[in-house]
Every structure is written in C-alpha cells, then in structure tokens.
Amino acid sequence: PALGLFLFTIARDPFRIIILIAGAFFWLVSLLLSSLILFIAVKASDPQDEPLQKGPLIFGVMFSVLLQEAFRFLYYKLLRKAIKGLVALSEDGYSPISIQQMAYVAGVGFGLMSGAFSMINLLADALGPGTVGIHGDSQLYFLTSAFMTMVLIFLHTFWAILFFHGCEHQRWWEITAVIIMHLAVSGLTFCNTLYMGSLVPSYLLMATTATWAYLLSGGSAQNLRRFLLCK
16 A cells, blocks of 8 residues: 555655655654664663563653654755745746645655564564464464554654644644654554554554544545545
C-alpha cells in the first residue's frame, strides 16, 4: 500500500519527489539524534540489570517521538518558506503545490523512512541465530511487525496532514493531539507480545485519524461516495 501511494500520487511529479526525500531526511536526522541519546542513557545505566534497562528504552522511545514531531514542525517551517519563494518566482502569483499537498507528501516521506528502518530491523532479527516460536511461543511476530509497520506509515501520512493544518491555522490542540496519538501508538509497541492488543487499537486509531485528515483536507461523504461509485 505504501508503495502504491508513492507510485500513483508522487512518482510522476519531480517536485513532490524532492519534498518526499527531504521529509525522509528530516525523519532520519531525528532518529540519529534520538539514537545517540538512547545510547548514552544505556551506557550510563547498569547493562546487567534487565529491569533497569527498560527505563532507558521507554525514555528513548518517548524522546524519539517528541524529537520526530519537533523535526516535523521544522520541516513545516521550511516548506512554508519554500511556498513563498515559489509564489515569488511564479508568473501567475500562485504556488504550483498547496500546503495540504506538501503535508501529504512530507507525511509519506516520514512514513516510508520509518517503515524502511522497521523492516531492516525485522529482517536482521529474521537472520537468527534465534528462531521465533521454537519454545512454543506464538509465531506471529514477523506478521504482526509487518502490519504494525504498515499502520505506522499510514499514520505518519495522516499525522502530517493534521499537524500542518494545525500549524497553518494555529490550532495548537490539533498538534497536541498528533503528539499524544504518536506517543500512544509508540507505547502500544511495548505490547507487541499480545499482538492483537497492539494491532487492533493501532488500526482503530488509523481509521479515526484517516477520517479526520480526510475531512480537514476538504473531503466529504458525497465526494467519497462518488469516488467509490467511479462517478
């Protein structure tokens, strides 16, 4: 599905590709900084104390979420200045791409880079030396991780639309809602051993966020019905 978003809505427009790559770069920088903080926190604690190691891990995940949203805000500011430059250079005084379209493409960039790193970590685990389920545990680890990666890609796309809309109209509660939802979904990843306990809430949240983003982008039930009926 994520590849379909790129191929059908972004790949044909060079300007959108640039925005996507830049968005992926911003997410990557936020990951590198949060990884550095987590590395320092782990080294500062006792590596032999497993319960104690959970503290830095939870802190690292929460800090990473906040850092990602901070970089999303910086990227919004950068794109806002880019729009002013495009308007100044255009002959008709209009930007060739709207802030809503930029939000969508930036969100896909954040999501694709997030998904790529999730899949790399998953494939690294698949190489062994351990075997999932060898001691009678559930063998749904890889399938659950794949579905969780997909939902995070979509959520990053919808979150970007909500976040940019909140910045554009100074609705800070929308930005706060995005941060809270991001923290909640990241917290649910600690429940991956329950599988359905993490997937079901995440997909319900994705459906809610998708509806919210669709309405903020100017969508309506009538437009959706025309799309489904191919009118």
